[in-house]
Amino acid sequence: xxxxxxxxxxxxxxxxxxxxxxxxxxxxxxxxxxxxxxxxxxxxxxxxxxxxxxxxxxxxxxxxxxxxxxxxxxxxxxxxxxxxxxxxxxxxxxxxxxxxxxxxxxxxxxxxxxxxxxxxxxxxxxxxxxxxxxxxxxxxxxxxxxxxxxxxxxxxxxxxxxxxxxxxxxxxxxxxxxxxxxxxxxxxxxxxxxxxxxxxxxxxxxxxxxxxxxx
Amino acid sequence: xxxxxxxxxxxxxxxxxxxxxxxxxxxxxxxxxxxxxxxxxxxxxxxxxxxxxxxxxxxxxxxxxxxxxxxxxxxxxxxxxxxxxxxxxxxxxxxxxxxxxxxxxxxxxxxxxxxxxxxxxxxxxxxxxxxxxxxxxxxxxxxxxxxxxxxxxxxxxxxxxxxxxxxxxxxxxxxxxxxxxxxxxxxxxxxxxxxxxxxxxxxxxxxxxxxxxxxxxxxxxxxxxxxxxxxxxxx
Numbered sequence: 465x466x467x468x469x470x471x472x473x474x475x476x477x478x479x480x481x482x483x484x485x486x487x488x489x490x491x492x493x494x495x496x497x498x499x500x501x502x503x504x505x506x507x508x509x510x511x512x513x514x515x516x517x518x519x520x521x522x523x524x525x526x527x528x529x530x531x532x533x534x535x536x537x538x539x540x541x542x543x544x545x546x547x548x549x550x551x552x553x554x555x556x557x558x559x560x561x562x563x564x565x566x567x568x569x570x571x572x573x574x575x576x577x578x579x580x581x582x583x584x585x586x587x588x589x590x591x592x593x594x595x596x597x598x599x600x601x602x603x604x605x606x607x608x609x610x611x612x613x614x615x616x617x618x619x620x621x622x623x624x625x626x627x628x629x630x631x632x633x634x635x636x637x638x639x640x641x642x643x644x645x646x647x648x649x650x651x652x653x654x655x656x657x658x659x660x661x662x663x664x665x666x667x668x669x670x671x672x673x674x675x676x677x678x679x
Numbered sequence: 680x681x682x683x684x685x686x687x688x689x690x691x692x693x694x695x696x697x698x699x700x701x702x703x704x705x706x707x708x709x710x711x712x713x714x715x716x717x718x719x720x721x722x723x724x725x726x727x728x729x730x731x732x733x734x735x736x737x738x739x740x741x742x743x744x745x746x747x748x749x750x751x752x753x754x755x756x757x758x759x760x761x762x763x764x765x766x767x768x769x770x771x772x773x774x775x776x777x778x779x780x781x782x783x784x785x786x787x788x789x790x791x792x793x794x795x796x797x798x799x800x801x802x803x804x805x806x807x808x809x810x811x812x813x814x815x816x817x818x819x820x821x822x823x824x825x826x827x828x829x830x831x832x833x834x835x836x837x838x839x840x841x842x843x844x845x846x847x848x849x850x851x852x853x854x855x856x857x858x859x860x861x862x863x864x865x866x867x868x869x870x871x872x873x874x875x876x877x878x879x880x881x882x883x884x885x886x887x888x889x890x891x892x893x894x895x896x897x898x899x900x901x902x903x904x905x906x907x908x909x910x911x912x913x914x
Binding site: 512550 | 706707708709710732755756757758759765768775777779780781782783784785787788799800801802803804805806807837847848849850851852853854855856857884901902903904905906907908909911
């Protein structure tokens with residue numbers, strides 16, 4: 465058994481505290497907003513220049529001047545603010561965002577992250593990913609444990625072009641959770657999805673990690 | 680001082696030349712100078728270096744300057760969802776310099792602020808830092824990035840007064856205010872022009888000193904790239 469996309473998002477949501485400023489990447493990370501714990505309100509930042517992202521609009525309220533970083537139409541909240549791209553990345557690079565949840569192509573045991581390009585395939589660009597991992601206080605990666613072709617994504621050393629070096633704090637996958645208390649420490653396997661065994665994880669990754677299962 | 684010009688064509692008269700560098704505002708398809716880009720296309724000016732976060736989309740925005748093969752180099756952070764761009768890059772017709780989005784924004788801000796270089800943690804240990812000086816500050820490594828300036832910045836705002844003071848609307852602001860500061864000449868298109876002295880001085884996003892020419896937008900397509908809605912709850 466493995467966790468669904470929503471269950472993965474819900475697991476990542478447990479890491480968010482009331483009042484956190486949070487940037488969610490495109491894809492599964494976006495789902496985290498739907499699974500906040502009771503009593504937890506966070507302020508979502510969108511790097512194109514919006515702090516306080518509201519829900520998707522009703523059809524008649526769609527506004528082409530109001531989009532998120534994934535270019536989806538969104539709404540503003542009474543508490544929202546708008547600002548320039550330079551101000552937006554002052555928030556990000558300047559260490560004012562508490563948590564970012566991002567996808568990954570590979571993460572390695574030293575916390576290096578590769579998530580922006582696969583050489584030989586189309587070059588789309590890194591967008592804000594490199595700024596986020598460089599500046600946000602805590603980086604949570606949300607990804608399947610293995611690529612669609614079965615290859616390990618949690619590896620001893622990233623072979624894909626890096627987004628940042630030693631930047632990942634936690635990895636929430638469809639099968640388990642790895643975390644570390646600081647960026648000098650080794651990752652620890654702390655949780656398994658129902659029915660998943662420790663040896664199954666060991667066979668699915670090439671990274672070195674400690675085991676510290678909590679349940 | 681009245682900075683208002685009669686048309687997009689009039690506002691770009693005499694400022695376009697081959698090999699020039701143009702900054703173009705916008706994020707995705709939001710806040711693009713939709714009325715000014717077709718004038719650059721129709722002028723036929725060639726071998727442009729274009730600085731813009733994205734490269735437009737099929738039939739819209741900067742895409743039309745790629746289509747007419749007027750762009751020699753793009754400096755951008757994200758160029759996905761654009762088949763024409765992909766093709767021209769792979770054919771070697773178009774040079775691409777990818778910048779992290781925040782580094783791109785700060786390079787433009789630095790250009791407008793008269794700061795030739797700065798250090799950032801973004802991109803350290805990645806291809807972005809290759810060939811650039813890296814220095815350690817308080818125990819952490821930072822890479823040196825340089826300013827960006829343009830011969831012409833084309834900007835989309837919501838509202839201007841006749842003196843060139845600007846207000847933007849929602850997330851259509853994005854790179855526009857930063858690019859407005861970094862152009863030798865800055866030309867702005869807006870949805871509404873009001874008389875000087877009628878805008879609240881406390882609510883001006885770009886002071887008129889950064890703006891040379893203003894026109895009322897003639898194209899307001901504002902295409903939506905990714906329409907996302909929620910259903911009305913049943914009553």
